[in-house]
């Protein structure tokens with residue numbers, strides 16, 4: 001790496017900050033095995049990783065490397081075979097379904113590649129739906145801030161079919177942030193969007209970290225998308241193989257090429 005002899009203050013501060021900051025989520029020796037016998041797949045192989053509070057992390061890696069599995073296990077959407085997954089101080093492993101549902105509802109936001117909006121509800125109703133189900137009142141000031149940050153003020157009464165793909169994904173982002181979760185997991189949130197709508201979502205996610213103090217973990221295949229993050233974690237074959245702080249699209253591409261050279265990416 002060419003920058004190694006020149007101390008980069010941004011890089012070293014990112015490392016220090018991560019070390020000092022409390023973890024919003026943490027996996028320790030997390031293993032996930034699907035199936036049995038011939039169909040047995042080790043999707044995650046003793047993964048240990050921390051996501052610091054107030055940090056934007058991108059997860060990259062070839063198809064099938066375990067990115068979605070890691071997010072699902074850490075968000076309590078899938079069970080763990082062995083090891084530990086924590087949100088803040090709460091251990092997810094061993095929680096009963098009801099407790100998991102409550103934890104997800106109150107502390108975790110999830111943004112899927114397909115926006116998963118309810119077609120019969122307006123944008124605003126979709127955004128507040130999780131809180132309405134939980135019987136919780138939205139913090140109006142926060143909700144206003146989120147709606148303004150995603151730029152949906154003049155579309156709140158529209159139904160999903162009346163919104164563009166980018167706007168629908170912004171509704172999904174606002175929904176994930178509306179309850180002020182401790183952490184937001186996003187699985188290829190820009191995968192279905194054109195580059196302009198994608199850039200809008202990425203700018204929003206980044207400003208929600210910088211300005212609203214959110215913690216975000218985002219899976220992406222796109223080096224440009226990853227460059228919006230503070231840190232990139234690389235997965236291959238169910239293991240973490242590398243990480244990069246203060247990424248640029250070029251530095252991410254460079255790392256990806258290194259894996260290519262070793263024949264590890266698809």
Ligand SMILES: Nc1ncnc2c1ncn2[C@@H]1O[C@H](COP(=O)(O)OP(=O)(O)OP(=O)(O)O)[C@@H](O)[C@H]1O
Nearest residue numbers: 034035041043061062063064065066067068069070
């Ligand atoms: N429900 C399941 N049952 C069996 N195997 C599964 C299941 N879900 C995932 N897998 C396997 O686990 C491995 C990791 O899958 P995962 O979806 O986490 O990959 P990914 O990195 O998100 O890939 P992509 O970039 O294609 O979304 C793959 O080999 C996949 O086939």
Ligand SMILES: [Mg+2]
Nearest residue numbers: 067068069187
């Ligand atoms: Mg995936």
